[in-house]
Amino acid sequence: MSTYVFRRLLGLVPVLFGISLLVFSIVRMVPGDPAQIMLGQRATPEALERLRETLHLNDPLFFNTQAVAEGGSPLDLFDSQYFNFVGDVMRGNLGTSIFSLIPVRDSLSRRFPATLELTLIAMLFALLVGIPAGVVAALRRGTMLDTAVMIGAVSGVSFPVFWLAIILIYIFAVNLQWLPPSGRLDASTQFDPITGLYVLDGFLRLRFDVVWDALRHLILPAIALGSIPLAIVVRMTRSSMLEVLSQDYVRTANAKGLARSIVVNKHALRNALLPVVTVIGLSFGSLLSGAILTETVFSWPGIGRWVYDAIAARDYPIIQGGVLFVAFIFVIVNLLVDLSYALIDPRIQYS
């Protein structure tokens, strides 16, 4: 098992290298550069050139043949934008934002927990509602309840997330004023986070007002974001459950006279969950890296919106650092999902 894990982690290296190369190149192929964005309408050719020099945008991209030709050592060949970037990353330096001069790593350590917390709660919502709904739909297959659940599921997938988000805000924040419309905490809440997951940090610091404040702010965005995986979880659970219920061992269990609930919960559900776990893993990855729309509407300070804005501004370090980090997380999440199969199904073993 541990060799398996090690091999998978080793596989991270080529993946990250490949992604670093891709994102570095692609973002520079797009027309426009940060100098143009910075100067906007006030750009004169001289100002643009001067700014490009300051920002090192004219430095060699991949191979610095000029430095070698001018009598430098062969190693100078790698004194280029790309290799300097790679070298920095290997030392843990993801660069600094061109516009704000905030180190990318600092921003990530603030923003990633925000997206993570939102994703976890959204996923939790999707599972807590989705799995029972899927089970019920499977058990009551063909009835009105089944149809109702499936309609609900299809709606969840069909509603645009930002539309749902705005509707939720309008109903619950503006009209009923039960929940706050945006942000992670009330503006007046003074709080020093530890991990960046505010609910957890609230418990760790015994600040239950913060726990409550954070949860209140999480409810609407989690529902909006969770509506996508919810739908998938419901459908997946239902169809997986139906398949499992028709298996021989379930018929055996029923024939043995076991109570319905034990048959479902102890025997059938566990097996039905395997495909659902896969779906969770895939959804998790896309939720983590995205959530842009939800983050925008709720002004949630996560990584999705941050990287998206950086793309529009051509803030290369943020784009590169952000994408690399997301790729890294995605690989880790998939690894964890694969490992969890072994937990759920004892027949599965890794070597």
Next chain:
Amino acid sequence: MKKLLLAVLALSLFGLTSAQTLTYARSGLPVTLDSSDSTDGNSLTVSYQIVENLVQYELGSTELAPGLATEWSANEDSTQWTFNLREGVAFHDGTPFNAEAVKFNLDRWNDPASEYHFADGGKTYTAWGWVFGGPVGEGVLESVEVVDEYTVQLNMTGPVGLVPSMVAASYFGLDSPTAVMEAGAAYGTPGVGAVGTGPFTFAEWVEGERVTLEANADYWNGAPGIATLIFRGISDPTARLAELQAGSVDIAVDLGPDDLSVVEDDPNLVRVPGPSLNIGYLALHQANTPLEDVRVRQAIAHAIDWEAIVDAFYGELGEVATQHIPRAFDWARAGDDSVAGYEYDPERAQELLAEAGFADGFESELWYMPVSRPYFPNPEPIAAAMATYLADIGINVELATEDWGVYLDNYDTGKYPMYMLGWSPDYGDPDNYLYTFFGPSALDSLGWDDPAVIDLLNQAREVTGQDARGDLYSQVNQAVYDQVAQLPVAHNSVLYAANTRVQNWTPSPLGSTEQLFLITVEE
């Protein structure tokens, strides 16, 4: 345990905010708090509360007023400007404010050789380039002299009449030399904030969430009316308005024209007049046939019903622009009898087209921006409306757009025959508009070159005195009108709204130069 939780719940529901906290929601949080390195209103509005300029503005006006300088004067040919500084003022960290501090800041912005320029650390000072033309050697500021402890002298490379306006721009807040030396290129980032002489001190910046400032009780112009000022960035206008309606923010700005009715219907909210000194225009690039013919341009000017467009897309918040500077600069506008805008007259438009040899019209392109701008809140429908009017007289335009960054790259290459663009001012002077549009860069952005106009604009930069300058600018406006160099569309008053408990708020017509310390919040 349950009772404890319930009690905590009850307390937090009532809110633990003090009556002396003002929460101000903008479309985003600052990018940096180093005013000289920032270019956007979200950054500058916040930094303007912490750092101050030599010259400020009268409340709610574009008239200059003493700031950290109490008086200023120029020598005879405006090549030397002397500023007398306010005495007895200190930065928030205790560093005394004096001529040395002023020189420190001006040098660090103007001189790449300065130890504190930090270009290697990523500082770019782009706004310095815009306003002063560039760093020393390229721009108009040659050197700064400390005459005595409270007198500083700016030596310009030539006659420059605008220096007080230039240093009043919100980019040039004076930072504490001690703080800058200590923080280096990290000055202005969330861990450091800014240190100035202003009415509020920097307390905290939680990235992506909020910036918290605290009142400076020793502020030279009087202690602020509020104890704590919190800035929030809410990018979605619907959510921003929702927060205002829910009462969790006190002020929300940059709302859309559609939100006006919501604000007016809500008894807890009040509309506050926001800055309206922007301008949206339709540019006609003369490198594209047949736009080089003035009759064709005149035809376009008369073919579009400008009032109907502003009415439809701006509602109460917009005003038809008849000249390229807002009415606040009345002294510089050409007399309204001669420049009253272009009347909507499609028949005359068709006659002009026929005269120019295009009785059957022609085909062209009309470019609009893909993002909402303060002067064009909804570019696409406005472009579509203009296209419809043009089609009525036979000019068939294809609507086009591309990525905003690319748009800004391309508009001054002649690639766009007709394009929408606009402007929000850097500082409160007609020069910032007219020189930008019709100065030397007009050749690139409009394909138009009128040496007489450029001469007038240069003269207006050198002389002082509103009468003389006003005369020069009104000639410029007249020439622009006669030659249809560019078509002004609208001035948009950005919608600002506040909770009724907010008192004494007078926004600045320029935008980021807000004097928030005068606000009080009723309970």
